[in-house]
Amino acid sequence: MVLKKKYLRxxxxxxxxxxxxxxxxxxxxxxxxxxxPQDTKYIKMTKDPxxxxxxxxxxxxxxxxxxxxxxxxxxxxxxxxxxxxxLVDQVSQDFTAELVRSKESDARYVLNWSVIERQNTKAxxxxx
Numbered sequence: 001m002v003l004k005k006k007y008l009r010x011x012x013x014x015x016x017x018x019x020x021x022x023x024x025x026x027x028x029x030x031x032x033x034x035x036x037p038q039d040t041k042y043i044k045m046t047k048d049p050x051x052x053x054x055x056x057x058x059x060x061x062x063x064x065x066x067x068x069x070x071x072x073x074x075x076x077x078x079x080x081x082x083x084x085x086x087l088v089d090q091v092s093q094d095f096t097a098e099l100v101r102s103k104e105s106d107a108r109y110v111l112n113w114s115v116i117e118r119q120n121t122k123a124x125x126x127x128x
Contacts, residue, residue, distance in 0.1 A: 006058040008065055008088050009114045010036065012049040017108035019081065024107065025072040026081070030056060030065070042072035049112070058115070063089045069099055069109060081107045091117045 010028070018024045025042035028035050036052050037043050043050050056065065065086045071079040082101040093114040101107060 003120045004117050005120055006060070006062075006088070006091065007116050007118065008056040008058055008086065009116050010052040010054040010056070010067075011112040011114065012051050013043075013045075014049045014110045014112070015045040015047070015108070016110065017106065018045055019071055019079065019105060019107045024081075026050075026109075027070050027072055028052075028054075029068040029070060035067075055116075058088055063087065067111070069107075071107075079105070081105045081109070084111045086111075086113060088115050091115050 013026070013028075015024065024045045026045055027037065027042050035056070036054055038054075058065070065088050067084040067086070069081045069084065071081055073079060080102045082099040082105055084097045084099060086095070086097055093116070095113050095115075097111045097113065099107060099109040099111070
């Protein structure tokens with residue numbers, strides 16, 4: 001039996017207006033968990049796109065994904081910059097989403113993303 005699964009692929013993040021003069025230290029959260037970066041506390045943003053290369057498995061009937069963008073602070077509470085609200089109801093590539101900023105933030109970020117599908121082969125027992 002061949003099963004198809006949908007995934008949200010986060011390709012890259014672009015900063016158009018950062019909140020800190022020397023560049024933001026950002027991280028992404030989904031369902032109250034940090035998903036990017038995976039091996040450090042933050043991504044130091046520059047004028048170049050930051051590659052993400054992250055995939056999130058989607059449920060078959062899932063329509064929306066909401067991601068939170070945060071700025072990491074060393075000596076004070078982290079700052080919520082805003083959210084990305086992604087409509088993930090169909091398979092397609094090369095989407096962009098602009099950050100829906102929180103009231104306290106003037107940051108401008110764009111997320112490059114896709115919804116992909118993979119076929120997974122799963123062995124099934126033959127019926128007699």
